Amino acid sequence: MTKERLIIGISGASGITYGIRLLKILQKLPVESHLVMSKSAEITLAYESSMKVADVKALADVSHNINDIAACLSSGSYRTLGMIVAPCSIKTLSEISTGVTSSLLTRSADVILKERRRLVLMVRETPLHTGHLRSMLNVSEMGAIIAPPVPAFYARPESLDEMVDYTLGRVLDLFDLEIPGMNRWDENSKQRPEQ
Template sequence: MHEAAPRRIIVGISGASGAILGVRLLELLRELDVESHLIVSKSAQVTLAYETDLKLKDVTDLADHCYRSDDMAACISSGSYRTLGMVIAPCSMRTLAEIASANSSSLLTRAADVVLKERKRLVLLARETPLNLAHIRNMLAVTEMGAIVAPPVPAFYARPANLEQMIDHTLGRVLDLFDIDTGGVKRWSGSSRHAQLPPANEDGDA
């Protein structure tokens, strides 16, 4: 009888804007008693300094285990090391392209490749706009490989009062993909205002 996979999630923070997404994900995993394995790319360290007042150590201290991006002998570089999967938050277009082409030039993309080959969950919070055709093709490629592209798009129906609420809702929906409930997602349960909506015109449009 197979035992359930340990509650471990690999967290990658790449150099796209939005480093706070990865930081907050680490905080949530700690609150939920989920073991975190962190990789911070060199570009992400630069972005972290630009976008926050946090030092690298502040971030690594949030993780249960942390690895250098060039540590190709780390446990998470092997499919025999069991995890629930991996989240890259945020995921730069460069990182996306490397995953799409199975280019394991760093531990970040090697770990992602391992998660895919082991048929585990890989969630990519792709951060770029507008998108060019190469970005879209790479998103298609990783989706066909089994990854989930989940751009950090705010859910305005939740009526977030601040950036923190927007981030928590986004990450709550990400962790839903691992069947982990943060308890902080404002879930849609249908509208109670049907009668107040304007009638559709003859073409069926509102």
């Protein structure tokens, strides 16, 4: 039996570390990762990381060209678990919301929605105006999950890496994929305040 496949989209929003870390985590899980990285993401990478584009693409099992609309990901007959866009820019969200797709990244998301598979958008923008909120509502009504990368402090993270990993762990939970050793809420744990 072949591995399950998961599409990872990286758009040009700030927070490229989420996409990079997600690819690294997936290397340790029984999942074949398919990367689609936008041109804007490549620019953001230069600002937010010392990694090169080739280094990020090498983290994926398969890397697809953003302009290759004929790629396997653009067909509903190509089976996947779904897709995570990490981070998801407002431009990417808006294209998905309208169904007017201009790249393999947004076409892949469109296919995921039409096939009723799981689409998780880690929207990275603040503050939000009404148009942003309407686009989020629209994709949510179409079946996508909006999962902004918001840190959870009850896990008492001691580093930025721990914050990122916890957020990604929660996103991967949506695909029934578990990060080993994730610090989860336990009602009997020491995380609860003394009464």
